[in-house]
Amino acid sequence: MATLSEMLHTLIPPTQRQTVDEVTEALDLGSGDRVGKRSGFLIMLTLAGIIAIAGVITDSTATVIGAMIIAPLGTPILAIGLGIVTGRLSLVVRSILWVLAGLVIVIVLGLGFSVFVATPESLATNSQVVGRTSPSFMDLVAALATGFAGGFAMCRKDLSAVLPGVAIAISLVPPLGVVGVCAGQGLWTDALGALWLFFSNVIALIIAGSIVFTLAGYARDPGSSPVANRRRAYVIVGVLAVIITIPLAANSIVSVALARWSVSIQDATATWLSSEQGARVYGVEWSGRTATVEITTSDGSTPPIAELQKSIAAAVPSFVGVVVDVGQGQEVTIQ
Numbered sequence: 001m002a003t004l005s006e007m008l009h010t011l012i013p014p015t016q017r018q019t020v021d022e023v024t025e026a027l028d029l030g031s032g033d034r035v036g037k038r039s040g041f042l043i044m045l046t047l048a049g050i051i052a053i054a055g056v057i058t059d060s061t062a063t064v065i066g067a068m069i070i071a072p073l074g075t076p077i078l079a080i081g082l083g084i085v086t087g088r089l090s091l092v093v094r095s096i097l098w099v100l101a102g103l104v105i106v107i108v109l110g111l112g113f114s115v116f117v118a119t120p121e122s123l124a125t126n127s128q129v130v131g132r133t134s135p136s137f138m139d140l141v142a143a144l145a146t147g148f149a150g151g152f153a154m155c156r157k158d159l160s161a162v163l164p165g166v167a168i169a170i171s172l173v174p175p176l177g178v179v180g181v182c183a184g185q186g187l188w189t190d191a192l193g194a195l196w197l198f199f200s201n202v203i204a205l206i207i208a209g210s211i212v213f214t215l216a217g218y219a220r221d222p223g224s225s226p227v228a229n230r231r232r233a234y235v236i237v238g239v240l241a242v243i244i245t246i247p248l249a250a251n252s253i254v255s256v257a258l259a260r261w262s263v264s265i266q267d268a269t270a271t272w273l274s275s276e277q278g279a280r281v282y283g284v285e286w287s288g289r290t291a292t293v294e295i296t297t298s299d300g301s302t303p304p305i306a307e308l309q310k311s312i313a314a315a316v317p318s319f320v321g322v323v324v325d326v327g328q329g330q331e332v333t334i335q
Contacts, residue, residue: 016156020086020221023154023213027079030094041098042105044072045173049106053113053177056128064128064174071173073102077202078150081209084233085219092233099202106173110180120185132171132178133193135200137252139171140245143201146170147208154209155216170201200244207241210234258286264315265322269293272308276301290321292331302326309334 018026029037048071055063076098083091123129150170153159178194213219262284273279278298285292295302302324312322312334322334 016158017216018155018157020082020218023082023218024079024086024091026154027075027082028091028095029076029079029098030091041072041075041102044070045102045105046109048072048173049109049177050113052106052174053110053181056110056126056174056177056181057113057116059126059128061128067173067177068171073099073172074150074170074205076102077172077205078147078154078209081147081151081206082213082218084206084210084237085213086221087219102173103176103198106176107180107183110177110182111184112180114181114184117181117185120187123182123185123187123190128174129178129182129190129194132175132197133182133190134251134255135193135197135248136255137245137249139197140200140204140248143170143204144208147205148212150205151209151212155212170205172198172201175201196244196247200248203237203240203244206237210237261291261316261320262286265291265293265312268308268311268315269295269324272303272311273297275303289319290323291316292323292325294325297326302332305332305334 025032029041048067052064052067052071055061055065055067076095079095080092080099083089083095117123147170175194175198179191179198182188182191182194265284266281270281273281273295276297280296282294282296285294305324308324316322324332324334326332
């Protein structure tokens, strides 16, 4: 069975392994040409923010992808992971401050550009907004995989070409743009959801990057701090991961449950109306724990409600409210 050392030599051959100094030079905005790095970071972040916000407002996936490619936020986030592994507290703190600065810049831009949103209601059907205001556990899984890819690419000299793909895969700037736009329209719940997606992606990148940099041997590198308390840092990151994961997992469970109940309600309603000529079931909409199913019939009449009540009671839990919208402002409460 291969040892860890042999696996590392296979994944990161010595001839392709970046030194810790080279990785630090690539990720640390406070080393080397500080002025050039920082000015480039701020300029590219501002442009990425504007492009992402424009894509969000116009509901343009291609534009949002363009913002992802040039967004530089992944650099200081991975630098946090490198700082944890090498025991450089100054690198961790400095990188956190740059991430927070980027957060503020993009959200403020989003607030400014929110004046171009026609109505708050228009954001409810905007796919760029809807897809980023209700994060799920799978978003965290994708972010972790992206973090592993980014960290792995940073460790090897021959994989720098994949970094643009990594940038596209992780959603960092677009959620912040959504935060600003939604907050500017008073949609605070949506803004909080997008902010949670951003923070979950940040934590996932830090965790994945820390694991990859540890496996690459940077913790034992001569340039690493021999006295750093890495265990404390790992515990803090682990706690943050748990805090982030619980609501994402809960949201995923709720989403799956609602989807299944929607299908059950729609099927039960369709069976109930099967004897009505020209009757149609249009779909199920949720408001809290209440599902509203919209139907139409040729003459406005419906079969006995008791039949549907029995079917619904067997299909969904009793705490779920079900209302049938029969059109012309008429609604019937089923349970």
